[in-house]
Amino acid sequence: FMLTQPHSVSESPGKTVTISCTRSSGRIASNYVQWYQQRPGSSPSTVIYEDNQRPSGVPDRFSGSIDSSSNSASLTISGLKTEDEADYYCQSYESINLVVFGGGTKLTVL
């Protein structure tokens, strides 16, 4: 299956933005979804794991959810800061331990 993300999103500082990740086949709820942030020149880091869990150190401005009706996952970032400008990738699994990444979304905070 594929995970489809918007190519880019933009929003102003202080606002809220939501990035979607749509699973092409199979149920979104079948396997957990993770979200990774990648700033330019850096390795990715986890901002959400297991659909809606935040690793320690990730601010609660970041939240994740899944929607079975649209078969998609979402990453929501509230109170946007310029430091949130980055690429964001969703990730999930095939049932046989195969990893799938979404194509990535470039977030611009302007």
Place this chain on the structure above:
Amino acid sequence: HLQLQESGPGLAKPSETLSLTCSVSGGSISSTTYYWGWIRQPPGKGLEWIGTIYYSGSTYYNPSLKSRVTISIDTSKSQFSLKLNSVTAADTAVYYCASRKGAYSSGWYDSWGQGTLVTVSS
């Protein structure tokens, strides 16, 4: 906190084999809690999963690369390795090794290496 470091040549010739090693410190590569993986990112593009290995040696590969990829593990050296054969310019990418905390078909990549750029060119 796990630390991972990729090492290997930054240049590979077309049709030859790309070889990289990931050294793990700060924890046990034999942990039952972790899977170990390789992920790559072509310049200006997104992340592509290459494959995963468990401490027992069980491997899982991206179907699109499976015929050319071998991932192995050496628990005595706390290292795991990637070999990608018959490389072309399309294999030019930053290659990351990463630790995946969790169980079969679940978990998240909680530690990443800094990444190493491998260029395929004659």
